[in-house]
Amino acid sequence: MAEESPAARLLHALVAAGDPIARRLLVAALQALNVTAEEGEDGAAALEAAGRAMPDLFILDVQMPRVDGFDACAAIREMPGGQDVPILMVTGRDDLPCIERALEVGATDFIRKPIDAPLLQHRIRLQLRASETSRSVHETLAELRASQRRLEKFQDLARVGDWEWNVETDRFILSSQAIRIMRPIPDPPSNHLDFLERCVHSEDRDAAQKFFQKARQASGSVRFDHRIVDGSRVVQHILEVDSSIPGEGLTVTGTVKDITEQKRAEHQIRELAFYDSLTGLPNRRLLEDRLAKALKWAQHSGTYVGLLFVNLDHFKRINDRLGYMVGDQLLKQVAERLLSSVRFADSLGRARQAPVVQTSVSRFGGDEFAVVLSGLTEGQDAGQVAQRLRENLRPPFMVEQNQVRISATIGIAISPTDGTDRGSLFQKANMAMHHAKERGLDNHQFFNASMNEAASRAMEIDDSLRSAREEERLLLYYQPLVHADSGEVVGAEALVRMWGPDGKLLSPNSFIPIAEESSRIVSLGAWVLRTACDQLASWQAEGWRAARIAVNVSASQLQRTNFLRMVDGVLSQTRVDPRSLELEVTESVFLEESGAEMLQELRRMGISIAIDDFGTGFSSFSCLRRMPADIIKIDQSFIQGIASGEGSIVAAIIAMAHELGCSVVAEGVETDEELEFLRANGCDALQGSRLGWPVPAEEFRWRSSKG
Numbered sequence: 001m002a003e004e005s006p007a008a009r010l011l012h013a014l015v016a017a018g019d020p021i022a023r024r025l026l027v028a029a030l031q032a033l034n035v036t037a038e039e040g041e042d043g044a045a046a047l048e049a050a051g052r053a054m055p056d057l058f059i060l061d062v063q064m065p066r067v068d069g070f071d072a073c074a075a076i077r078e079m080p081g082g083q084d085v086p087i088l089m090v091t092g093r094d095d096l097p098c099i100e101r102a103l104e105v106g107a108t109d110f111i112r113k114p115i116d117a118p119l120l121q122h123r124i125r126l127q128l129r130a131s132e133t134s135r136s137v138h139e140t141l142a143e144l145r146a147s148q149r150r151l152e153k154f155q156d157l158a159r160v161g162d163w164e165w166n167v168e169t170d171r172f173i174l175s176s177q178a179i180r181i182m183r184p185i186p187d188p189p190s191n192h193l194d195f196l197e198r199c200v201h202s203e204d205r206d207a208a209q210k211f212f213q214k215a216r217q218a219s220g221s222v223r224f225d226h227r228i229v230d231g232s233r234v235v236q237h238i239l240e241v242d243s244s245i246p247g248e249g250l251t252v253t254g255t256v257k258d259i260t261e262q263k264r265a266e267h268q269i270r271e272l273a274f275y276d277s278l279t280g281l282p283n284r285r286l287l288e289d290r291l292a293k294a295l296k297w298a299q300h301s302g303t304y305v306g307l308l309f310v311n312l313d314h315f316k317r318i319n320d321r322l323g324y325m326v327g328d329q330l331l332k333q334v335a336e337r338l339l340s341s342v343r344f345a346d347s348l349g350r351a352r353q354a355p356v357v358q359t360s361v362s363r364f365g366g367d368e369f370a371v372v373l374s375g376l377t378e379g380q381d382a383g384q385v386a387q388r389l390r391e392n393l394r395p396p397f398m399v400e401q402n403q404v405r406i407s408a409t410i411g412i413a414i415s416p417t418d419g420t421d422r423g424s425l426f427q428k429a430n431m432a433m434h435h436a437k438e439r440g441l442d443n444h445q446f447f448n449a450s451m452n453e454a455a456s457r458a459m460e461i462d463d464s465l466r467s468a469r470e471e472e473r474l475l476l477y478y479q480p481l482v483h484a485d486s487g488e489v490v491g492a493e494a495l496v497r498m499w500g501p502d503g504k505l506l507s508p509n510s511f512i513p514i515a516e517e518s519s520r521i522v523s524l525g526a527w528v529l530r531t532a533c534d535q536l537a538s539w540q541a542e543g544w545r546a547a548r549i550a551v552n553v554s555a556s557q558l559q560r561t562n563f564l565r566m567v568d569g570v571l572s573q574t575r576v577d578p579r580s581l582e583l584e585v586t587e588s589v590f591l592e593e594s595g596a597e598m599l600q601e602l603r604r605m606g607i608s609i610a611i612d613d614f615g616t617g618f619s620s621f622s623c624l625r626r627m628p629a630d631i632i633k634i635d636q637s638f639i640q641g642i643a644s645g646e647g648s649i650v651a652a653i654i655a656m657a658h659e660l661g662c663s664v665v666a667e668g669v670e671t672d673e674e675l676e677f678l679r680a681n682g683c684d685a686l687q688g689s690r691l692g693w694p695v696p697a698e699e700f701r702w703r704s705s706k707g
Contacts, residue, residue: 011035011128012053016046016072017061017090022115026059026090029120035128043067047075054081057127060107062091062098070105077106083221083238086127090115096274096285103266160257165192167216167250178256181235182228201227215239215252225259234263276363278328279335287362287370291422294358294374295415305415306373306382307425309433310338310389313407313441315367322402329399330406331367338369341392342385359385370429379414386410386444394442407442409433418447461511464501465520469527473499476531477694480701481550481665482686484679489701491548491582493687494532495694496524516554525557526566533574533581535697540580550582550610558585558598568605578606582631586612600628610665614653632657636668636688642677651681658682 013030015037017023023039030037038055040046042064050058058076060069067075069089076082089102089110102110108130109123161178165171170191179185182199189195192212200208204226211224222239239254274286282290291307298305312334319327342359360372371389373382390408397404411433413425428447436445468474474496481491500506515521529551536549557563571578583602599609610631638650650666657664666678669688678686692701 011056011132012038013057013059013124014038014040014046014049014055015059016040016043016064016069017059018042018064019061022061022090022113025115025117026120029115029117029124030059033121033124033128035124041065043069043072043075046072047079050076050079050082054079054085056085056132057124058085058087059124060087060089062089062102070101073102073107074105086130088123088127096289160255162253162255165212165252165254167252181233181256181258199229201229201231203227211237211239212252215241216250225263233258233260235259279332279363281335281339281369282360282362284362284364284370287360287364287372288422290360290362291372291425294360294372295420295422295425297374298415299420301375303374304376304379304381304417305425306371306376306379306385307413307415307429308371308373308382308386308389308444309364309411309429310369310371310408311410311433311437312367313409315406318404318406322399322404326399326402326404330397330404331363333397333399334393334406335361335363335369337392338371338389341389342371342373376414379417382412382414383444383446386412390442390444409436409441410444411436411447412444413447460501461506461514462518462520464498465511465515465518465524468498469523474524474527475499475696476528476535478535478697478700479687479694480692481548482691484666484683484686489692490546490685491550492700493550493584493694494528494535494552496528516556519556521554521556522560525552525554526570528552529567530570530574533570533576536580537574537576540576548580548582548608549576550584552584552612555586563598564601564605567602567607571605579608582608582610584610584612584633587614587627596628603628603630613667629662631665632662633665633667634683639666639668639674639678639688640670642674643671647677647681650678654678654681654683 011034013035015023015026015030016039017026018041020041023041027037027039035057038049040049043060044067046058046060047067049055058073060072062069064072069091073087073089076085076087086108087106089107090113091098091102091110092113099110109127111120111123161175161181163172163174163178165173170193172189172191172195174182174188174195179188185198189198196205196208196212208224208226211222215222222241223236224239225234225236227234235256236259237254237256239252241250241252274283275281276283291305294305297303315327315330318330338361342361358372358374362370362372364370371385373385376382389410393406393408397406411429411431413419413429413432415425418428419425432445432447436443439445464473475498477495477497478492479495480489481493482488483490496508496512498506498511500510512521515524532549532551536547539547560566570576571581585599603609608630609628610633611627611629612633613635614632632653634650634653638646638653641647642650654664663684664682665685665687666674666683667687669675669678669686669690671690674688675686675690
């Protein structure tokens with residue numbers, strides 16, 4: 001009877017996944033390949049179905065109720081006919097332990113979520129081909145005991161060899177195909193020790209010997225891999241123990257196949273899982289593993305480990321100005337400079353006749369990198385490395401005909417001084433980096449205890465922010481905006497305050513930066529706008545018709561796509577005229593193209609835009625012409641300079657703003673001298689303690705008061 005061809009035989013697969021959507025995607029991929037599919041919602045269902053009829057392919061999700069993918073895979077391998085059926089694991093995790101466990105329990109391949117349909121179909125084709133080959137091998141091996149000629153013919157086609165080892169006599173026989181796979185062998189080995197010496201790579205012989213020892217005592221099959229003697233190829237053996245052959249004693253038979261390409265593919269998968277695809281540096285997962293090993297070694301050697309967090313300064317501006325393609329090329333060049341910078345580090349140890357310092361550079365994510373230094377004899381040596389990193393990044397980069405300059409800010413944590421586990425060092429290096437940012441860019445800082453105290457305080461405030469609105473611990477103060485000539489109160493600036501966890505009233509400087517960092521500024525800003533507009537509507541109803549309210553807006557709020565809709569909704573609900581609302585933003589917002597476009601949209605709605613703290617940011621008189629602004633608010637640091645004879649700058653700002661059609665507000669007016677100077681130079685409106693302190697709404701006096 002003619003053999004059934006793979007094309008003629010209808011292939012059957014079993015799909016087990018807890019997520020019904022994932023199951024449908026997997027089944028659709030199989031059906032596109034003309035493979036029938038049976039579904040199960042967990043590993044238990046898969047095992048039950050396999051007990052009825054072993055399929056040609058399993059696709060198992062790792063995370064399933066009752067019996068997960070790992071346990072189901074291991075159980076299938078123990079079932080009759082389940083030793084060689086391909087098992088494809090589907091997982092959302094790509095860490096090394098997950099990969100190793102999948103291979104350990106017998107998975108032949110895996111694919112990550114979200115599922116890439118073309119890649120999935122390609123993997124399925126490969127596994128079905130392997131399944132067909134493996135099935136054919138085992139079916140033919142049963143026949144080959146009666147016909148050696150058919151066996152050799154099939155082995156030539158399937159590129160699979162076989163061998164036999166009589167344990168009693170230590171006689172070792174390899175088929176001609178096995179000899180070709182195990183090349184180079186001048187003549188076949190006669191016993192198993194001869195086989196180990198002439199066919200197995202020297203570094204793999206101990207492991208191979210253990211498998212032979214295990215085969216003496218095992219029943220069923222034993223599987224092991226090794227490199228051939230010259231290391232050029234990797235082969236896989238499946239040993240079958242048989243003690244039922246009359247007069248032969250214990251006999252071990254095996255098949256051998258070349259799995260070099262499979263091992264190469266596994267290596268590529270590990271490369272994708274543990275190395276950054278853009279820079280080729282180790283990624284965060286591999287960094288954590290290397291840091292753990294460095295910490296373990298430091299405990300035995302009595303040395304220090306340094307962890308450096310490297311953050312590129314103003315990298316986002318480069319992306320926005322030159323595009324992401326240039327940004328990616330810059331990151332590659334930065335990675336190369338970082339690598340070249342740390343290669344000198346081993347001289348730190350040699351100078352003191354100490355162990356060589358080992359270094360590892362990783363891309364932590366985005367524009368952040370990390371460096372692990374192990375074997376340091378002194379923790380302060382990490383500062384030398386940080387200094388070298390910063391110096392090497394300062395020369396300009398040439399990226400696609402663009403000359404780009406960039407600097408780095410670095411935070412340093414040292415073990416055991418700052419902790420002996422990965423979590424502590426990551427946390428403290430990150431704290432040190434943020435502390436360095438606060439002190440100015442292009443510098444490095446070691447972690448110290450005061451940072452921990454500041455971080456703890458910040459966490460308390462962040463927790464307090466989370467519930468402040470529901471617990472009614474937020475309130476607005478209002479500072480009067482006074483017309484410079486008439487002294488009439490023409491408006492107010494809304495300033496948020498919060499009752500802290502200790503019951504004390506917090507100033508904005510203590511919680512606004514934390515709100516910015518945690519993104520709570522978006523909900524906080526929405527509350528401030530709504531509350532301020534409600535108050536303005538109340539004042540206007542009482543008769544203060546000409547009043548306007550000023551509200552500070554952060555860059556994070558402007559980046560939200562629904563910001564315009566939110567502002568329009570507040571104005572509609574409170575019935576406030578848009579012309580009565582003034583939104584204050586810092587100069588940096590105007591430098592972002594998306595921010596400038598948003599401000600133009602707000603102006604079209606009738607809302608006034610004010611540049612807050614003018615003169616302290618990045619703008620100049622020349623770029624002031626391009627800013628979509630209606631009001632310039634001069635920072636109080638310039639106002640304070642009037643008394644020392646530096647009023648010419650203030651006068652110039654006022655004149656330039658008027659020339660551009662902008663009105664001018666002076667902030668922080670505290671003295672009569674400042675007041676008279678500003679009036680004399682045509683300033684339009686004033687704020688400061690000389691005109692009125694910020695107070696709650698019930699204490700605010702909006703009726704005309706001469707200054």
